[in-house]
Amino acid sequence: MLTETAATTPPPLARELPCTLMRGGTSKGAYFLAADLPTDPAARDALILAAMGHGEPRQVDGIGGGTPLTTKVAIVSPARSDAADVDYLFGQVVAAESRIDYAPTCGNILAGVGPFAIEHGLVPARDGQTAVRIRMVNTDSHCTAVIRTPGGRVQYDGDTAISGVPGTAAPVLLTFSDIAGSSCGALLPTGNVRDVVDGVAVTCIDNGMPVVIMRAADLHVTGYETPQALDADAALKARIEGIRLQAGRLMGLGDVAHKVVPKMSLVAPAVDGGAIHTRTFIPRRCHDAIGVLGAVSVATACVLEGSVAAGLAPRADARERDLSIEHPSGEFTVRLALGERPGQYDSVALLRTARALFRGRVALPGNLA
Secondary structure, eight states: OOOOOOOOOOOOEEEEEEEEEEEETTEEEEEEEGGGSOSSHHHHHHHHHHHHOOSSTTOTTSSOOSSGGGOEEEEEEEOSSTTOSEEEEEEEEEGGGTEEEOSSOOHHHHTTHHHHHHHTTSSOOOSEEEEEEEEETTTTEEEEEEEEEGGGSOOOOOSBOOTTSSSOBOOEEEEEESOBTTTTSSSSTTSOSOEEETTEEEEEEEBSSEEEEEEGGGGTSOSOSOHHHHHTOHHHHHHHHHHHHHHHHHTTOOOOTTSOOSEEEEEEOOSSSSSEEEEEESSSSBOSSOOHHHHHHHHHHHTSTTSTTTTTSOOOOOSEEEEEEEETTEEEEEEEEEOSSTTOEEEEEEEEOEEEEEEEEEEEESOOO
16 A cells, blocks of 8 residues: 655755856856856855756756766856956866866857857847857957847857757857967977877877877777777776876876866877867767867867877868868867968867757755755
């Protein structure tokens, strides 16, 4: 015989936090206005972690997606300087460790910042398209996002497809400036285009994202294995992590054991008409794609003479180059406008898409401990 048990009274809600859940590129995250969050960083992070769900990796008691690519945060505010329209602070939620990593930025979540800023009145929309100048607070670098705004309203529907996202959407053109050395202080933070770490030739580069690039063959893999197969190779992952820890110090990042940078990219010759083929660890798990700024750093290495990537990518002398970076779920095209000297460039541009998934308020538990 079934018996009815008394319902447990849910804990009181401390507050409801305004939030927009958005897909930006191939990532998904919670977007907040800085004005809706506490100014104290510790109190702010406690609210965000409670909203996302923390303490266990599935995030079943929050709106986090349970994977690093779907557990991200954007905090947006009016810009503090005339050089930008809005400031964008990115946070990577590390759910199992109940912390938020603010060391890197994220170019995928960046794709949603322009639409979010327009819809929240931080930037007035123009009829046709609207340019939003964004300062990426984490790295103190800048990007201009061009958003389609017919009739003064953000348009999400369109015919642009990007690898890793089903269907099509309106394009978001991202043009970056001053991103070289954004985290490490120099495009080549070790001072060399090629170093040897633990017996493996590497190129340590930071063109918007610190990345350590290695030839897959030097680690006795092809670079065409599935991410699942690479993830199952414990010895390979231990070797890559050992190189990452050493490279982090060489790049001026200090002890990176608890940081998500530098990212690790294995490269091999392209197989589908691109410039180069990649397998990327972010930082210890092999992912199905490659990050926006990670792809920019890899593309830049392809045009640097002497790098571990340059010998694998087709050589070209054109001032403006489109480099297709192949990854497990497709490709990512980066446009480099090269300067007068080898390896120098004037700008980096690429296309992403974004979409608002819900707008509302996240109910937070009364006990935020």
